[in-house]
Amino acid sequence: MDRRALLLGTVFAVAGAALPLRAQDARIEAVASFTILADFVREVGGDRVRVVSLVPDNGDAHVFEPKPSDAAAIARARLLVVNGLGFDAWAERLARSARYSGALVVAGRDVRRVEAKADSHGHGGRDRTDPHGWQDPKDAAVYVRAIRDGLIGIDPAGRAEYEKRAADYLARLEALDAEIRALLAPIPAERRRIVTAHDAFTRFGKAYGIEFIGLHGLSTESAPNAKDVAAVISRIRKEKAGAVFFENMGDERIVDRIAQETGARIGGTLYGDALGGEVRSYIELMRHNAAAIARALR
Numbered sequence: 051m052d053r054r055a056l057l058l059g060t061v062f063a064v065a066g067a068a069l070p071l072r073a074q075d076a077r078i079e080a081v082a083s084f085t086i087l088a089d090f091v092r093e094v095g096g097d098r099v100r101v102v103s104l105v106p107d108n109g110d111a112h113v114f115e116p117k118p119s120d121a122a123a124i125a126r127a128r129l130l131v132v133n134g135l136g137f138d139a140w141a142e143r144l145a146r147s148a149r150y151s152g153a154l155v156v157a158g159r160d161v162r163r164v165e166a167k168a169d170s171h172g173h174g175g176r177d178r179t180d181p182h183g184w185q186d187p188k189d190a191a192v193y194v195r196a197i198r199d200g201l202i203g204i205d206p207a208g209r210a211e212y213e214k215r216a217a218d219y220l221a222r223l224e225a226l227d228a229e230i231r232a233l234l235a236p237i238p239a240e241r242r243r244i245v246t247a248h249d250a251f252t253r254f255g256k257a258y259g260i261e262f263i264g265l266h267g268l269s270t271e272s273a274p275n276a277k278d279v280a281a282v283i284s285r286i287r288k289e290k291a292g293a294v295f296f297e298n299m300g301d302e303r304i305v306d307r308i309a310q311e312t313g314a315r316i317g318g319t320l321y322g323d324a325l326g327g328e329v330r331s332y333i334e335l336m337r338h339n340a341a342a343i344a345r346a347l348r
C-alpha cells in the first residue's frame with residue numbers, strides 16, 4: 051500500500067467514525083412542557099429531534115414548580131412546545147426568566163373553543179375554554195399540525211420528513227378516533243355518566259357522548275371543599291353515575307370517599323394530563339381510557 055492510499059484510508063476512517071457523532075449533535079433540542087406534548091414532538095420529529103418533558107411522568111402540570119435544571123433545559127433548546135390556554139403558563143414564564151431565544155409553539159392555540167363547565171372553579175385561561183385539548187383526537191390533530199409547522203420553521207431541511215411523519219401520525223389519530231367511537235357505542239344512554247378527580251375530560255365527553263363530573267373543577271390547584279364534595283355526592287346519588295375513576299396524577303382519597311358514600315363502582319384509573327406507567331404514548335393513553343370506560347359502564 052503506498053503512502054497516499056494509507057493516508058486516504060486514515061481520512062475515511064476518521065470521517066466514518068465522526069459521522070454518527072455529528073448526526074447526533076445535529077439533532078434539534080426541543081423541550082415540551084408536559085409528557086403528552088413531548089410524545090407529539092417525538093412522533094413528528096423522529097430522529098431529527100431530541101425532546102424532553104419538563105413535567106415528569108404522572109406529574110401534574112397544573113401545579114408544577116420548575117427547578118433550575120428545567121430553566122437550563124429551556125435555555126439550551128431551539129424549540130419550546132407548550133399547551134397554552136392557561137394550562138401551563140409557568141412554562142412561558144420560565145422561558146422568559148431563562149432568556150430563551152428559540153422558537154415557541156403554543157400547540158393548543160388553535161383548538162376549537164370548548165367552554166369549561168360553569169361550576170368549574172379552577173383556572174382555564176382568560177376565555178374559560180377547556181385547556182385539555184388532547185382529550186379529543188380531532189383537537190390533538192391541531193396540536194400535531196402546529197408542532198409540524200414549528201419544526202419546519204426552525205429546520206427547513208427536514209420539511210419532507212416532518213410532513214411525512216405528521217401525515218402518518220394524523221392518519222393514526224383518525225383511526226384512533228374511529229376505534230374509540232366503536233368501543234363506546236354500545237354503552238346504554240343511562241350509564242353514560244362518570245365521576246373523575248378533575249375536569250380533564252370535557253372534550254372526550256363531547257366527542258364520545260359521556261358525561262364527566264369533575265370533583266376539582268378544571269384545574270387540580272384547588273382541593274374540593276366539603277360543600278363541593280357533598281354536592282357531588284348528592285348529585286351522584288340522584289343521577290346515578292356509572293363509575294368513579296381515579297386519575298394517574300390525582301389525589302385518590304376523595305375518589306375513594308365518593309365511591310363509598312354513593313356505592314358507585316370504582317372504574318380504575320384514567321390518564322388525564324400525563325403519560326406514565328404502562329401508558330407510554332398519547333395513543334396508548336386514549337386507548338387505555340376508552341377501554342377502562344367501556345369496561346366500567348357496560
Ligand SMILES: [Zn+2]
Pocket residue numbers: 112182248249250268269270322323
Ligand atoms: Zn388538567
